[in-house]
Structure formats: C-alpha cells, structure tokens
Amino acid sequence: MENTMNTRQLRDMFLSVARRVVESEDFLTDIDLKIGDGDHGFGMALGFKAVKTALEGKEFPTVEALFQEVGMTLLDTMGGASGVLFGTMFISGVARQEPHERADLALLAGIFRRALEALKKRGKARVGDKTMVDAFEPAAAGLEEGAAQGVSLKEGLALCAAGAKKGMEYTRECVARFGRAKSYGTKAIGLQDAGATSVWIIFQAMSDWASENI
Numbered sequence: 001m002e003n004t005m006n007t008r009q010l011r012d013m014f015l016s017v018a019r020r021v022v023e024s025e026d027f028l029t030d031i032d033l034k035i036g037d038g039d040h041g042f043g044m045a046l047g048f049k050a051v052k053t054a055l056e057g058k059e060f061p062t063v064e065a066l067f068q069e070v071g072m073t074l075l076d077t078m079g080g081a082s083g084v085l086f087g088t089m090f091i092s093g094v095a096r097q098e099p100h101e102r103a104d105l106a107l108l109a110g111i112f113r114r115a116l117e118a119l120k121k122r123g124k125a126r127v128g129d130k131t132m133v134d135a136f137e138p139a140a141a142g143l144e145e146g147a148a149q150g151v152s153l154k155e156g157l158a159l160c161a162a163g164a165k166k167g168m169e170y171t172r173e174c175v176a177r178f179g180r181a182k183s184y185g186t187k188a189i190g191l192q193d194a195g196a197t198s199v200w201i202i203f204q205a206m207s208d209w210a211s212e213n214i
Helices: 006-023 023-035 040-055 063-078 080-091 105-123 133-151 154-173 180-188 192-214
Strands: 004-006 102-104
Touching: 004 006, 004 063, 004 133, 004 192, 006 040, 006 080, 006 192, 023 040, 023 063, 023 180, 023 192, 040 063, 040 192, 063 080, 080 105, 080 192, 102 105, 105 154, 133 154, 133 192, 154 192
Parallel strands: none
Antiparallel strands: 004 102
C-alpha cells in the first residue's frame, strides 16, 4: 500500500489532470452553453494547456512549489473569475505552509480543505448554490475521510473523486445563486453546473492516475 508521492509523481499526476481537462473542452462547453456564457470549456482548456507547458520536463523541490506553479499558471492564463477561482483551488492551500518533499493523504486533505475555505470566503458560495463548491466540498471531505481511515493514496483519491462526482450531480437539483445561471431560476433545475463538472474532472483524473501508477 503506497501512502506517499514524491514531487515527480505529483507533477505527473497534474500533467494527467491537464490532459483530461483539455480533452474535456467540448463537453464543458456544451454544459456551459445551456445555462452559462458558453466559454467555460475554452477557458479551462486554455489554462490547463498552459499548466502542461509549465510542468513538462521540470522538477519541483517541494509539493508547495508545484501547487503554486499550477495555481499561478491558471490565474495568469485563464483570466476573469474562473482564473481566480481555479487558481485559488491550487494556491491558497499551500500559502504559508512549511515545505514538504512528499505528499500523503493528510497533506492533500489539508491543502484542499484550506483552498476550499479560501474559495468560499472569496466567492461567498455555499453548498447548494450550484457552483464549483458543490463538488469541491465533498471531494475535500473524501480526502479527509481517507486520511482518518488510514487508507492508501489510491483509495483516498477514489473517495475524493466519488465525492466530487456526487456533488457535481447534486448541482442538477439546485437553483443557481451566482452568474448567468441565476437568471434561469428554476429552469436550470436538471442541468449541471460547469464549474462543478470541472472540479469533478480534476479529482477524477487524479484518482485515475493514482489507480494506474501507484
């Protein structure tokens, strides 16, 4: 049972995430066209193409430096609210944290919990508002559950991805409180949020990589 990853493994996992997000551009665009501005898929693909370029062939001394690189790249390339929100997802959890050369479930759970709380504080969104928080909150809880149970990284990331998927699916039941989707009111019920879908894609890609490589 493997319980830690070095920074090279973590980099490879994030490269896999980047490829998955880029491949999902049309899927995300189709979702966003129904209740959003239709640009979410393009923005996510743009940001994660840049992440792929930023990480390929490079070594990172610490887990924190790698998270910082991913987050700053998204912030700099995506622009707008999505750039801030998805940049926050990777930057805020490692701010002022002591550096680590390896990551285990407890470390990842702490990083993403702090990032989630920063995201909620910044965006004022809560579970049920039909935003990325609906998928992020149960994903972070899945990591915490795995860490508390002492399961392997692969098993913990699977719990995380399952939580994100459940949260993403839950957005179909919700009325939006933010963005263009808010104007659709109850007409948006039955349609999933694009941001929550991206969060699920990110955590599912992390879980799939761990399942195949750890």
